[in-house]
Amino acid sequence: MSHPPLEDSADVRESLHASAWARWRPLLMRLHFYAGVFVAPFILVAAVTGVLYALVPQLDQAVSHHQLTVDHVGERRLPLADQLAAARAAHPEGTVTSIRPPAAPNETTQVALKVDDVAPDYGRTVFVDPYTGEVRGALTTFGQWMPLRAWFDELHRNLHLGAVGRNYSELAASWLWVIAGSGLLLWIGHRVGTGRLTRLFVPDAGVRGRRRLLSWHGSLGVWIIAALLLLSVSGMTWSRFAGAHVSDIRSHLTWSTPAVDTTLPSGAAADAQPLDEAVALRGADTALRAAQDAGLQSPIWMYPPSAAGQGWQVAENKRDWPTRYDAVSVDPDSGAITARVDFADWPFMAKVADWIVGAHMGILFGVVNQIVLAAVGVALIAVVLLGYRMWWRRRPTRTAGFVIARGPRRGVLSELRPYEAVLAVVALAAFGYFAPLFGVSLAVFVAVDVALGWWQSARREAGAR
The missing domain is CATH 3.10.450.40 (Nuclear Transport Factor 2; Chain: A,)
Known part of the structure; x- marks a missing residue:
């Protein structure tokens, strides 16, 4: 493929320099750099554990085969x-x-x-x-x-560290879309600036060193960007802090999953006292037959009444495509259907949320879903490691001793127009409120950056005396 003349590329770069892109690029570089260096380890752990989780379902079924099947x-x-x-x-x-x-x-x-x-x-x-x-x-x-899959599920969610461990996955999910989005914009800008926009998805051939690393880092990132955004959004729905805000938003917009009302017409005013188990489990066969006669199909889950005046809840739970979640409430005495909620009547966004979560868990499209998740996870691991390798190669090589690689220059907000700087700060602060671990970590990054800038400035002034 032929490349544009050098003077044409220079003209393109000069044009970009005078554009909004030239003002916003340093901020994107700064965000991408800090998130990549300090948050990428959490994303790397999430990717590794996610790949393991995606590969374990069939093994889980094999390990529990005796319990799950009959002779x-x-x-x-x-x-x-x-x-x-x-x-x-x-x-x-x-x-x-x-x-x-x-x-x-x-x-x-x-x-x-x-x-x-x-x-x-x-x-x-x-x-x-x-x-x-x-x-x-x-x-x-x-x-x-089953136990094996549950163990890997918890490893992915919280590293078996309980509530404290959930912070790692929330931090990774909160920053993943920032890293992926800023990286995509930077890669597009790089390709435009070098006149190679048509090679957005393809690494460069015949280049070496840091340019080769960047080429693979950017190309791989483009291939998995859509999956990363899906994983980031769905991951935040399970998180401790951002997840609570997601639930509030879904409830306010009536996007929540509807639940069938199990209150029996004759028991609406009954005292909601816990039932003796023998009483609670009566009518199990009646409830199952009534649900099947009402059109519910396997796999089915049944939930006995939890208090007086309640009926059985019987619900489909087919989580692979096409999904089925029809649910009914059954009077255990008469077998009458007292309430029903069909999946077709769910709010559209409640369906979308369920599909996104199913895709994240590798359930929605079965084995194909698992393979795609594993491939995305492996590609994400490669992207992270390539990013670290690029950062490491930025370090001065003529300086004696151990030297940390430099990051992008400071003062990026000053390069924006005042209203643009205000917009950037407000947007980051708003998302920091929505996702507190993102906000706290960003504040720490800024504080550390300011402290390092002050320290380096003080050293330069001391050296000049």
Whole structure:
């Protein structure tokens, strides 16, 4: 491919210098640099653990195969009440929170228990052969995840450090879109400035050194930019601080996931006292038949009444495409459907939020989704390492001893027009309020930068005396 004459490239650069891009580029460079150097380690950890999480589902199913499946498919399943009795006879501890009837002929019935001897947010799931009533075992589970997948899920979320560990993933998610967005703009500007905009997605051939590193860093980043933005947005929905703001916004805009009302018409004024478990679990077979007659399809999850005057909640939970989440409330005595919420009636943005989260978790499109997530994670790891390599090569090589590489120049706000500087500060402050860990870390970066600038200035003045 031929390149424009040098004088043409110089004209392009001179034109850019007089443009808004010339004013905004130093700020983008500064943000990209600080986030890349100080936040990229958190993003690197999130990428590595995310790749592991994306690859583990099939292994998780294989490890728990005995509990999840039966040895022989029988001709007729036992009533759900008998299966529940078998589960409670083997494991009388805790209380039943949900039941998942088999979604395939060779699957077991899963009875989830809330118990006190497991970590918070975890439970114990008892697996029952629906044909014989044999209890195939019990595992500590996290929602729908079996132990292996749950372990990698928590590794990705909080590094097994509890609430404190969640700060790492929130910091990574909050900064990821800033790093990716500023990097994309800088790469486009670089390609325009060098007359190679058509090679936005392709690394340069025949270049060496830092130019080669930059070429691969920018090209790989462009290929995964859309996935990074999706991961950043969905990651913040699970975070401790930004996630609370996301929930408030969704609630205010009626984008939240609707829930079926399980209050029975005859029990609207009933005293909401906890039920004895034998009373709560009655009507399980009636509720399952009523839901199936109402058109609900497997996989189905059932939730027994939690108080007097409540019905069974029976809900589809098909999280892969096409998703299904229809839910009904069933009177355990009569089998009447007392309330219904269909997935088709969800607010559009509630559907979009669910799809985004499913894609983030590698569920929405099955194995293809897992492969894409793993590939994006590997590419992100490469982009981060290339970025560090470029930064390291900026260091002076003629200076004796260990020297840290330099960053972009300071004073970038002074290069903006006053209203542009105010706009930049307000935008960063607003997002810092929405995502507090972003705001706090940005404030720390600025404080450190000011302190280093003052120290270097003082050293220069002392050396000039």
